[in-house]
Amino acid sequence: MTDLLERKLRHFFGLMDRDGSDTLELDDYLAAADGVSASCGLAPGSPEHEAVRATFRRFWEDVIKPMDADGDGHVSFAEYVDGFTEGVLDESDGYERVRPLLDALIDIADADGDGRITGEEFARSLTHGFGVPADESAEAFALLDEEAKGHLTREELQRASAEYFLGTDPDAAANALFGRF
Numbered sequence: 070m071t072d073l074l075e076r077k078l079r080h081f082f083g084l085m086d087r088d089g090s091d092t093l094e095l096d097d098y099l100a101a102a103d104g105v106s107a108s109c110g111l112a113p114g115s116p117e118h119e120a121v122r123a124t125f126r127r128f129w130e131d132v133i134k135p136m137d138a139d140g141d142g143h144v145s146f147a148e149y150v151d152g153f154t155e156g157v158l159d160e161s162d163g164y165e166r167v168r169p170l171l172d173a174l175i176d177i178a179d180a181d182g183d184g185r186i187t188g189e190e191f192a193r194s195l196t197h198g199f200g201v202p203a204d205e206s207a208e209a210f211a212l213l214d215e216e217a218k219g220h221l222t223r224e225e226l227q228r229a230s231a232e233y234f235l236g237t238d239p240d241a242a243a244n245a246l247f248g249r250f
């Protein structure tokens with residue numbers, strides 16, 4: 070794994086570690102689900118809120134929990150890097166395992182369902198779901214919205230996240246996707 074990719078993963082790991090334990094647990098993913106849901110105005114306990122929680126829970130079960138090599142119930146950064154290398158980088162279709170969560174996240178971010186993620190929708194998800202500071206969300210959006218059209222398409226966001234998690238270009242705009250690192 071390149072140093073750049075490891076730095077990007079370290080940053081994303083820190084964002085997902087919502088309780089600051091320096092390890093990932095199911096509760097981190099559920100806290101992120103609750104944050105995103107609240108930012109979209111979903112009532113706690115509503116079917117829509119439960120669906121968001123189910124998506125994050127599934128991602129934990131399918132992708133993150135298997136990385137817990139020593140079985141202590143916590144995924145450390147070392148386990149995360151090993152798991153990511155084996156499960157995503159070294160598998161030809163490894164990234165496909167991450168894509169359903171990204172699709173679901175984009176669905177949630179696109180609050181009005183028009184297929185476009187505006188700067189406001191983008192910032193709301195990043196800030197409330199992942200704790201990215203608002204100014205960094207705005208900065209990321211401006212970099213990603215290269216044509217300054219005021220929104221990102223689903224395809225643009227999918228491409229940006231693939232570049233974030235797989236790419237090795239230090240100058241890629243997508244490196245800013247989750248804020249500064």
Ligand SMILES: [Ca+2]
Nearest residue numbers: 086090092093
């Ligand atoms: Ca944690």
Ligand SMILES: [Ca+2]
Nearest residue numbers: 137139141143
């Ligand atoms: Ca562990």
Ligand SMILES: [Ca+2]
Nearest residue numbers: 179181183185
């Ligand atoms: Ca929208």
